[in-house]
Amino acid sequence: MTELDDFFKELTKWEENVLEKSIKGKEMRQMQFKNLSDIEIKGLYTPLDIKEKIYMEKLGFPGQFPFTRGAYPSMYRGQFWTMRQFAGMGTAEQTNKRYKFLIGHGQTGLSVAFSLHTIYGYEASDKRALGEVGKEGVAIDTLKDMEILFDGIDLSKISTSMTINAPASILLSMYIAVAEKQGIPPEKLRGTIQNDILKEYIAQKSWIFPPEPSMRLIVDTIEYCTKYVPQWYTISISGYHIREAGSTAVQELAFTLADGFAYVEAAIEKGLNIDDFAPRLSFFFNSHNNFFEEICKYRAARRIWANHMRDKYNAKKKESIRLRFHTQTAGVSLTAQEPENNIVRVTLQGLAAVLGGTQSLHTNSFDEALCLPTEKAAKIALRTQQIIAYESGVADTVDPLSGSYYIEWLTDKMEQQAEEYFKRIEELGGVIPAIHKNFFQTEIANAAYKYQREIDTNKRFIIGVNKFQSEKFELPDLLDIEEAVSEHQINRLNEIKKTRDNERVNMLLAKLKEAAKGTENLIPYILDAVKEYASVGEIIGALKEVFGVYKEQQII
Amino acid sequence: MSENRRIKIIATKPGLDGHDRGIKVVARALRDAGMEVIYTGLHQTPDDIVNAVIQEDPDVLALSLLSGAHNTLCPMIMKLLKENNIDDVLVVVGGIIPKKDVPFLQENGLTGFFGPGTPLQKIVEFIKSNLKR
Numbered sequence: 001m002t003e004l005d006d007f008f009k010e011l012t013k014w015e016e017n018v019l020e021k022s023i024k025g026k027e028m029r030q031m032q033f034k035n036l037s038d039i040e041i042k043g044l045y046t047p048l049d050i051k052e053k054i055y056m057e058k059l060g061f062p063g064q065f066p067f068t069r070g071a072y073p074s075m076y077r078g079q080f081w082t083m084r085q086f087a088g089m090g091t092a093e094q095t096n097k098r099y100k101f102l103i104g105h106g107q108t109g110l111s112v113a114f115s116l117h118t119i120y121g122y123e124a125s126d127k128r129a130l131g132e133v134g135k136e137g138v139a140i141d142t143l144k145d146m147e148i149l150f151d152g153i154d155l156s157k158i159s160t161s162m163t164i165n166a167p168a169s170i171l172l173s174m175y176i177a178v179a180e181k182q183g184i185p186p187e188k189l190r191g192t193i194q195n196d197i198l199k200e201y202i203a204q205k206s207w208i209f210p211p212e213p214s215m216r217l218i219v220d221t222i223e224y225c226t227k228y229v230p231q232w233y234t235i236s237i238s239g240y241h242i243r244e245a246g247s248t249a250v251q252e253l254a255f256t257l258a259d260g261f262a263y264v265e266a267a268i269e270k271g272l273n274i275d276d277f278a279p280r281l282s283f284f285f286n287s288h289n290n291f292f293e294e295i296c297k298y299r300a301a302r303r304i305w306a307n308h309m310r311d312k313y314n315a316k317k318k319e320s321i322r323l324r325f326h327t328q329t330a331g332v333s334l335t336a337q338e339p340e341n342n343i344v345r346v347t348l349q350g351l352a353a354v355l356g357g358t359q360s361l362h363t364n365s366f367d368e369a370l371c372l373p374t375e376k377a378a379k380i381a382l383r384t385q386q387i388i389a390y391e392s393g394v395a396d397t398v399d400p401l402s403g404s405y406y407i408e409w410l411t412d413k414m415e416q417q418a419e420e421y422f423k424r425i426e427e428l429g430g431v432i433p434a435i436h437k438n439f440f441q442t443e444i445a446n447a448a449y450k451y452q453r454e455i456d457t458n459k460r461f462i463i464g465v466n467k468f469q470s471e472k473f474e475l476p477d478l479l480d481i482e483e484a485v486s487e488h489q490i491n492r493l494n495e496i497k498k499t500r501d502n503e504r505v506n507m508l509l510a511k512l513k514e515a516a517k518g519t520e521n522l523i524p525y526i527l528d529a530v531k532e533y534a535s536v537g538e539i540i541g542a543l544k545e546v547f548g549v550y551k552e553q554q555i556i
Numbered sequence: 557m558s559e560n561r562r563i564k565i566i567a568t569k570p571g572l573d574g575h576d577r578g579i580k581v582v583a584r585a586l587r588d589a590g591m592e593v594i595y596t597g598l599h600q601t602p603d604d605i606v607n608a609v610i611q612e613d614p615d616v617l618a619l620s621l622l623s624g625a626h627n628t629l630c631p632m633i634m635k636l637l638k639e640n641n642i643d644d645v646l647v648v649v650g651g652i653i654p655k656k657d658v659p660f661l662q663e664n665g666l667t668g669f670f671g672p673g674t675p676l677q678k679i680v681e682f683i684k685s686n687l688k689r
Contacts, residue, residue, distance in 0.1 A: 116572040116623055120599075128601065131628025132572050205574030205598055246577045332577070336672040369672045371654055372624070445580050452581045456675050465673040478654050481624060554597045556583045 004048065011046055019043075035293040036451075037250040039413055045405035050412070058303070058412075062398045066306035067322045068299050068411070069399040070357040076395035082360035083385050084161060086328065088113030088138035089372050090485045092148035095138040099153060101375065105382055109360060110153070110191075111161040113137035114171070119206045121167050121540025124489040134485035136372070137163075141493045141535045146174040147181065156184045160191035161236070161326070161360075166208035168195035169221050170539050173527040176229065192233035192282060192326075195221055198259040198431055201550070202440040204241035208540060211432045213547035217522065218263065219270045222277050224523035233282040235263060236326065242440075243286035244332045246448020249297050250414055252286060254421035255440055257304055261422075262431040264313055274313055278320030282359075287349040288330040294349070295401060296410040298325065298356030304415055327353035328362040334369040338464040338473045342366035343380060350385050354394055355401055361385050371478040438555050445555060493535065500533040508532055509542045516546040563683065565616040568596040568605050570633065573623035578650055578672075582618065585676035586683070602629060606636040609645060615687055619666075622651040631664045638665075644688045650674070 033041040060066055063073030072078075085102055087110075088095045099110055114137040117129035124133045124141055133139050140146060150160075155178065164171045172193050176186050197214040200207045207214070222234045239247075239256035247255065260281065267277050283301065287294050305323035309315040329349035334342045343366045350363045365373030365381040373381065389395055401407045428434040435441075454460040461467040512525040529539055567583045569576060576598060587593045596608055609617055617637075619630065630649060637645065648668030649661065658669055668682050 120572050122572075128572065128599075130571075130632075131625035132623060135624035136573075205576060206572075244577070246581070334672075370652065445584075448577050449581050449584050452585075452676060456677065462673070466675070475655065478656070483628070552597055554595050556580055556587065556593065556595050 007047055011048065035249070035290045035410075036288060037248040037293060037414070037417070039250070039293075039410070039417075045409050047405060049405050049409040059402060059408075063322075065310065065318075065321065067302040069402055071302065071322045071324050071359065073398075075357060075398040076354075076389075077398070080389045080395060081354065081358050082109040082159070083107050083382060083389075084109035084111045084326065084360045084362055085378060085382055086111040086113050086161075086163065086362045087373075087378065088115075089136075089479070090134040090138065090481050091488055092138055092140065092145040094134075094485075096149055096151055096153075098375070098378070099149075102378070102382065103153070103158070105379060106386060107382060109159045109161065111362065112149070112163060114162070114164055115139040116206075118167070118171075118536055119164065121170075121208050121536055121544075123535050123537030124486060124493055126537060129486075131486075133489050135481050139485060139489045140171070140174070141489065141537065142496050142533045143174050143177055143530050144492065144496050144533060145489075146171075146178050150178050150182075155179045155182055156188050158190075161194075162191065163194050165194050165197055165200050165204075165206055166214065167536050167540055168193040169217050169523055169526050170530060170536050172221065172225075172229075172232075173523065173530045176527060177531050186229045187231065189229055190231045192236045193221070194238060194284070195235040196238045196259065196284075198262060198435070199238050199241055199256070201435045201552075202242055202255060202259075203245035203247070203444060204238075205552070207550045207552075209543065209547040210550045211435060213516075213543075215266050215432075219266050219272075220521045220523055222263075222267050222280075223270065223272060223521055225280065226272065226277050230280075232280065234277070234280050236282050236284045237263065238284040240284050240286045240328055242444065243288060243330065245444050246332075246451060247444045248447050249288065249290070249293050250417045251421070251443055251447060253297050253301055253304075253414060254418035254425075256283065256285070257301065257308075257418065258422055258425050258431055260305065261308060261312075264309075268313070274309075274315045275317040275320050278309065278313075278315055279317060283323055283325035285325050285327050285353075285358075286330050287327050287353045287356075289333050289345065289349070291348055291352050292407060292410060293414075294352040295356040296407060296414050298327075298353070298358065299399075299402075299407075299411045300415040300418065301325070302357070303411070304418055324359045326360040326362070327356075327358040329353070329364045331364055331368055334364060334366070335462060335465050336369040338470060339366050339370060339476055341464055342369070343384065346381065347384050347388070350388055351392070351394065354385075354388055355399075357399060367476050367478065370475070372481065374477055374479045377476070438553060441555055496533050496535075505529065505532050505534045505538070509534060509538060512539065513542045513546055516543055563591040563616065563687065564612065564614040565591050565593045565618055565683070566596060566605075566608055566612055566614045567593055567618040567620070568600050568608070569598045569620050570600050570602065570605060570629040571621060571623055571625045572599060573621055573625065573651075574598055575622040575651070576620075578622070579618070579620035582620070582650060582670075582676065582679060586618075586680060589680045591683075602632040602636050605633055606640060606642075609637065609642060610640060614645060615689060616646045616648065616683055619647065619649045620651045621649065621653070624652070626651070626653055627657055627660060630661055630666055634665045646683065646686055646688050648679075648683065650679075
């Protein structure tokens with residue numbers, strides 16, 4: 001008779017004599033309780049759900065393999081996570097002002113949102129940029145704009161994250177060039193470029209080139225930074241957008257890590273040593289509404305990454321094996337109805353990220369279902385995470401929920417389901433073949449439709465939307481991006497083109513094109529071109545001539 | 557229109573906006589409601605969209621924008637439709653469209669605005685009862 005057998009008897013007794021009696025003739029709120037990944041949740045978890053006594057193998061200590069309990073030994077007892085609010089709108093001048101406002105209110109890292117025309121590599125004057133310039137992020141065409149964006153901000157003192165993918169190598173080059181003008185060498189720069197093209201095909205859809213040449217640009221960036229910008233995170237492997245596009249938490253976990261493994265394999269194939277580049281890979285996850293599910297997702301992510309990196313890819317360094325991540329609360333969970341309620345949603349989601357051990361956090365502004373954040377909303381969002389940090393006490397001990405039967409059970413369950421996805425992706429031939437076969441896209445579209453149907457049929461409730469609706473609610477003041485931004489941006493671009501050495505720009509673009517046809521690392525060519533004020537649009541244009549453009553197949 | 561003919565819809569994403577979750581969910585709901593739905597995919601210029609309307613002759617054109625470019629792109633699309641003498645297509649729009657922009661877009665001939673949180677059934681019903689032919 002083991003201890004667990006005794007326990008099982010006690011539990012059965014309780015179920016029969018106490019639980020059954022207490023619920024007899026009563027209806028539960030739901031027939032079945034399921035989380036957002038469709039995992040059924042029991043009413044009670046006990047030692048039987050985590051019966052394997054393998055603490056060291058499954059959990060370990062924080063900062064130690066398999067990192068389930070945290071990436072660092074003392075976590076937030078030394079310092080809080082980096083409070084990094086994603087911001088960018090209008091012109092470089094406007095966004096520079098917003099950055100100084102956020103830094104003035106205690107923000108500890110910058111995070112740049114770029115205009116769609118920059119993200120797709122068009123010039124502000126391009127027909128395709130019509131109506132888009134500065135609307136979703138800051139308009140950047142040339143180095144001049146980047147100089148203005150970071151004017152008066154010491155790049156040796158702050159870390160900067162840039163949400164940029166297809167043109168990531170160009171914006172990184174511009175950042176290096178701005179720093180150089182501030183007298184700061186590349187080895188002192190700290191920050192991240194998102195540079196995660198795989199999730200663009202899967203979810204966010206801001207691709208330019210086909211997957212294969214895109215992967216080359218990414219590996220070039222990894223190789224270059226490993227040598228010359230060693231403190232830079234070369235890629236932020238992102239589940240955020242996969243989730244926003246409609247995936248479940250388990251799909252977010254599985255698809256993101258699968259992308260991560262694909263980058264590792266591509267870099268190894270190029271001949272890079274895993275322990276040289278893997279320490280500078282980072283992750284970016286979503287935090288959605290189901291509180292415990294999100295926490296378990298982060299814990300499972302650390303354990304899965306550690307196991308694969310050590311056992312499959314033979315990484316040796318601790319820094320290669322431990323997964324670190326940024327979190328943003330779920331934009332898609334915010335409602336346009338009674339928008340102030342979003343402050344509460346963001347608080348819970350931010351709390352989940354912290355309890356899951358995030359390294360940095362963006363808490364969304366409550367008005368994001370309506371417009372880009374106003375200054376007031378952006379300040380409340382920052383204050384939300386400051387309150388979690390300084391007032392709640394949740395950061396005083398490491399991984400405080402560990403040992404909860406439910407938390408450990410759900411962490412295991414999510415890990416298992418992610419592993420099943422890895423097998424399916426492998427059967428499809430890997431991530432890129434699976435993209436070409438629309439595997440991820442279909443999985444996500446199905447999950448998104450199911451979620452919406454559940455809300456429409458009242459199987460899932462969103463307060464103010466399909467439960468406790470108000471006829472009337474107050475709309476907050478909205479931020480408006482003036483149409484004048486576009487004109488201003490086009491004028492500046494034209495001015496630059498008049499004053500720069502155009503002959504030299506053309507020569508450098510031609511050299512870049514030549515190099516793109518071969519296998520050389522392209523970053524030095526891009527860096528030379530941005531320093532002469534070649535625009536993002538011109539550099540992407542040159543590369544398109546060699547690489548071509550991606551065409552998406554349509555699925556509903 | 558006769559009761560038996562299937563309603564035909566072009567669902568599309570004007571501009572550079574990549575947020576396609578909403579339009580895909582709506583497209584599927586319209587299809588499940590028995591309509592014929594053609595989804596053009598992302599990054600459509602006003603020219604692309606109007607050419608698709610000319611070729612497919614749909615009853616409804618459903619636009620989705622979450623990028624803030626609606627005040628520029630929607631009127632351009634409406635103007636191009638007019639220039640091509642197309643006046644019997646119901647044009648509806650979804651996404652992040654601030655309330656204050658609605659009167660301007662209505663003046664330009666758009667009807668039916670479906671923001672975040674709209675039940676799918678409401679969109680289906682709106683389309684069924686506002687067809688122009």
